[in-house]
Structure formats: structure tokens, C-alpha cells
Amino acid sequence: MDRVILHCDCNSFFASVELLAHPELREVPVAVGHDGNSRHGIILAKNEAAKKFGIVTAETVWQARRKCPALILLPPHHDRYREYSKKLNEIYGRYTDLVEPFGIDESWLDVTGSLHLFAQSGAELADVIRATVKKELGLTISVGVSYNKIYAKLGSDYKKPDATTVITRENCREIVYPLRATAMIFVGRAAEQQLRSMGICTLGELASADEARLTQVFGKMGQQLRRYAAGEDESPVAPQHEPEQVKSIGNGITFKRDLVTPADLRTGTGYLADEVAARLRAKGLKCTAVQVMIKDTALKSISRQKTLPRETDLASEITEAAVQLVRANWPAGKPIRALTVTAERLVTGPVPCQMGLFAEQETAPPDPRREKLERTMDALRQRYGQTAVAAGSLLGNDLGLEDFHKKD
Known part of the structure; x- marks a missing residue:
């Protein structure tokens, strides 16, 4: 017996959530994005009216406004998106305990064992869920119904917005x-x-x-x-409350002005590494490798990675590794427009390392004073907010590092 898998995809999610507070704008071109006068001015989402002008996600705001001068730009509210994502998955959870989120606005549902409780077919249940989401949240979703996850996702993409598409073994050649x-x-x-x-x-x-x-x-x-x-995917739908294995933790930013000097590089890298390290500690993880992605003023980028001598969750050590990577792979003085620092190869405990032949070659242990300092900073930020304590190099900087945190 074939499984019954649904893939539910919220239509124009960010824009749809924003329009809940601006119903008067539903029929006019609307996009969600940052201030077009800054270097972060990109389109994060757009409504159906904006799509008709050819506006696409990730293009710059100025490009979008050339296509549609009347475009209305709304600022993003990521806390609202997380809230509505949770509400969506709670609705899905009424119909099955096998709900696997895929990003903030998509989820797979395996309803094989529970379908008979709610509907006669996968298509009928998909329509029930679409109607429930629209009634309770004011959002529309498109649903793909199939016997595997890949085809179910193809189905949700096949017809938008607010539609159900069924892909079976009999019609897959016609549709897929x-x-x-x-x-x-x-x-x-x-x-x-x-x-x-x-x-x-x-x-x-x-x-x-x-x-x-x-x-x-x-x-x-x-x-x-x-x-x-070929429709031969047999991967299971994982329960949404099953812990997700974290493979990397990164933080990236496009700077208000380019990094040029060694001091710029250390300030920018330290800022990014500080949050990466804090997130590692919050999850009880350490990294054994660090990766940097560097983007120049022509928007060309390179990525480089290095293995660390031992596992770490300290910002000072991640900063040092990242700075070394940049210096070794980027010409001194060449402007850096954007930078990402990522902790890779994550572990939960000590990693065995080979001892050197001579004492001076052995890996130095972590500095306990530094560990205590960074954990104290975690506690202060948790109690008083992210900006409660910061490195002195951030005071008065002109790189745009006051309160900008982009989490990957």
C-alpha cells in the first residue's frame, strides 16, 4: 500500500503575513524588504500583484522599483513569521503526528495512518487543511499530494496559489x-x-x-x-518534535562600508564570531573547523575552511581562525563588502587529538579565564538583552554593527 504524503507550502509567506495587518494593500503590488537606500536593499518576498510585474525574490529593491515604480515596500517582521509558522504546524499536527517542517513556510505530512479519521482521500484532506488554514490564519497554502516526499513537493509547486495537486503513479509521467x-x-x-x-x-x-x-x-x-x-524516494517524514541535527552555525553581514584595514577585519570578524560562539554554547556544541565566505565589491565571493587544533566554543579562538583564513586567502587592503563566519564539524564533547613529539607541539588547552568571561557575557545578554555587553572595538564603529544580527 502506498503512503499518503502531503506537502503544504504557504503562498508568498512573508508578504501574506504582512498583509494581514494591511488588508487595504492586498490588490496592489507589495514586497517585503529592507530599506532600498541601504546596501541591504533586497526583496525578501512579494505578493501576487507584484509577481505580475516580474519582481523576483533576492533582487535589489531598486531593480524591483524599475519594474514597478508603484511598488509598496513593507519592512520584515521575522518574529511574526516564526509565530505564524508555529501556528501552521500546529494545524497540521491535528491531522498527524508525522509533520516535518522544511524551512519556515513548508512542511511534509505523512497521513497514511490517520487519513481515514478525516477524509476519504489525500486530495480531500488537503482541501480540508487549506480551508482550515484560510479560516483560522487568513493565509493560503498550496498542497501537493503523492506517495513520496519529492513528488508531494513538486505537487505543491505545480499550481499556485491556494490549490491542491495530486501526483500518482498513474499520472506522474503526465505531470512530472x-x-x-x-x-x-x-x-x-x-x-x-x-x-x-x-x-x-x-x-x-x-x-x-x-x-x-x-x-x-x-x-x-x-x-x-x-x-x-523517477518517484523512487522512500525517505520518511520525520516528526516535527524530533531534534534536528545541527551541522553548522554561521553569521554573516553586508557591512555599511567595506572592510579595508586590519582593524576593520578584526572588528567585523570578531562581531560575527561572537554570536556564532554564543549560539554554539547555547546548544552545548563546539566546532572543530571554521569557514569564512568573503564577498568583494563586484559581488564575487570565495569560501575557505580550516581545521582547528582542537574543538572550541570561544569567540576569541573562532575570531583568530577566521582572521587567519582571510589574511591567507585575501589580498591585504582589498575591500571586503560582506563576510560570513561559520562554525563547522560540530561536536558535543572532546575530540581525541594526536600528541606531538615535543611538548611545545602539543595543543594548548582552552583558557579557563576566557571561558568564564564569555559565559558571563552570555548570562548578561540573556538577562539584559543582546546589546548589554559588547567588545570595545564596536563602540562608535561605522561598519553598521550596532544591532545587526543575521542568523543562518
């Missing part, structure tokens, strides 16, 4: 196979180009492609891509 390869999760622009070079443009062509050839190009993922396209 003509779609562009990029319609499927895990096939981005780079993968599409590689597939095109192999003569593969559609999901049908991917489904019938030679696995050995795909593996040569994509490694193990090549085999997986073909199976996804």
Missing part, C-alpha cells in the same frame, strides 16, 4: 516528466547546467538517464537524483 529539471529539489542552477551538458533538460529525461553516467558527474548524488525524478 515534462517539468524542467530545476523544478525538483536539489537541482540548482549549477546542476542544471551539468545536466544540460549531458542532454538532460526535463525530469523525464533525468528519470530515464544512465545512473553510472550520472554518478561520474555528480558522485553518489547522481544516483539519488535519478531516483527522485
Whole structure:
């Protein structure tokens, strides 16, 4: 017996939540984004009226306003989005305990065992859930119904807004196979180009492609891509309350002005590493590697990573590793427009390391005074707010680091 999997995707989520407070703007072009006069001026979301002007997510505000001079820009409220995301998943949880969030506005539901309690078919239950969400939250969702997670997600993307699409073993060739390869999760622009070079443009062509050839190009993922396209995905829907394994913790920012001097670099890197370290400690994790992503004024970027001599959750050590990476891989004095510092290869306990032949080669232990200092800073911020205590280098800086925290 086939599973019954739903994929629920909230339509224009950020914009839809904002419009709940501005119902008078529902029929006019509206986008959510930062101030267009700053260097963070990008479109985060747009409503259906804005989409008709060709406005797309992640383009700059000034580009969007060239397409639609009458565009109304609303500031983002991420706390509201988290609140409504929680409400959405609570509604889904009424119909099954197998609810797996996928980002803030999408979730998979496995209703195989509970379907008979609420409806005669997956499509009928999808319509019930859509109506419930619209009535209780004022939001619309599109739902894909299928026998696996990949096809269910393709279904929710197939018809928008506020629609149900059912993909079965009988109609999948009609619905799925003509779609562009990029319609499927895990096939981005780079993968599409590689597939095109192999003569593969559609999901049908991917489904019938030679696995050995795909593996040569994509490694193990090549085999997986073909199976996804062919509807052979058997991955389970994980319960939403099952702890998610954290693989990395990062913090990035586009600076108000470019980093140029060594002092700029250390101030900016230290600011980012400080929050990364605090989040590591909050989760009881340490990192054994640090990665930096550096973006220049032409918006070109590089990523570099280094392994640490031992695991750490200290901002001072993450800062030092990140600064070393930048200095080793970026010309001195070349402007840095944006920087991301990421803690990688996370662990929950001590990691064995090989002793050196000589005492001076052994890895130095963490400084207990530094550990105490950073944990004291955590406690002060938890009690009095994030800006209660900060490094002296941040005082009076002109890099835009007063209160900007972007969490990855």
C-alpha cells in the first residue's frame, strides 16, 4: 500500500503575513524588504500583484522599483513569521503526528495512518487543511499530494496559489516528466547546467538517464537524483518534535562600508564570531573547523575552511581562525563588502587529538579565564538583552554593527 504524503507550502509567506495587518494593500503590488537606500536593499518576498510585474525574490529593491515604480515596500517582521509558522504546524499536527517542517513556510505530512479519521482521500484532506488554514490564519497554502516526499513537493509547486495537486503513479509521467529539471529539489542552477551538458533538460529525461553516467558527474548524488525524478524516494517524514541535527552555525553581514584595514577585519570578524560562539554554547556544541565566505565589491565571493587544533566554543579562538583564513586567502587592503563566519564539524564533547613529539607541539588547552568571561557575557545578554555587553572595538564603529544580527 502506498503512503499518503502531503506537502503544504504557504503562498508568498512573508508578504501574506504582512498583509494581514494591511488588508487595504492586498490588490496592489507589495514586497517585503529592507530599506532600498541601504546596501541591504533586497526583496525578501512579494505578493501576487507584484509577481505580475516580474519582481523576483533576492533582487535589489531598486531593480524591483524599475519594474514597478508603484511598488509598496513593507519592512520584515521575522518574529511574526516564526509565530505564524508555529501556528501552521500546529494545524497540521491535528491531522498527524508525522509533520516535518522544511524551512519556515513548508512542511511534509505523512497521513497514511490517520487519513481515514478525516477524509476519504489525500486530495480531500488537503482541501480540508487549506480551508482550515484560510479560516483560522487568513493565509493560503498550496498542497501537493503523492506517495513520496519529492513528488508531494513538486505537487505543491505545480499550481499556485491556494490549490491542491495530486501526483500518482498513474499520472506522474503526465505531470512530472515534462517539468524542467530545476523544478525538483536539489537541482540548482549549477546542476542544471551539468545536466544540460549531458542532454538532460526535463525530469523525464533525468528519470530515464544512465545512473553510472550520472554518478561520474555528480558522485553518489547522481544516483539519488535519478531516483527522485523517477518517484523512487522512500525517505520518511520525520516528526516535527524530533531534534534536528545541527551541522553548522554561521553569521554573516553586508557591512555599511567595506572592510579595508586590519582593524576593520578584526572588528567585523570578531562581531560575527561572537554570536556564532554564543549560539554554539547555547546548544552545548563546539566546532572543530571554521569557514569564512568573503564577498568583494563586484559581488564575487570565495569560501575557505580550516581545521582547528582542537574543538572550541570561544569567540576569541573562532575570531583568530577566521582572521587567519582571510589574511591567507585575501589580498591585504582589498575591500571586503560582506563576510560570513561559520562554525563547522560540530561536536558535543572532546575530540581525541594526536600528541606531538615535543611538548611545545602539543595543543594548548582552552583558557579557563576566557571561558568564564564569555559565559558571563552570555548570562548578561540573556538577562539584559543582546546589546548589554559588547567588545570595545564596536563602540562608535561605522561598519553598521550596532544591532545587526543575521542568523543562518
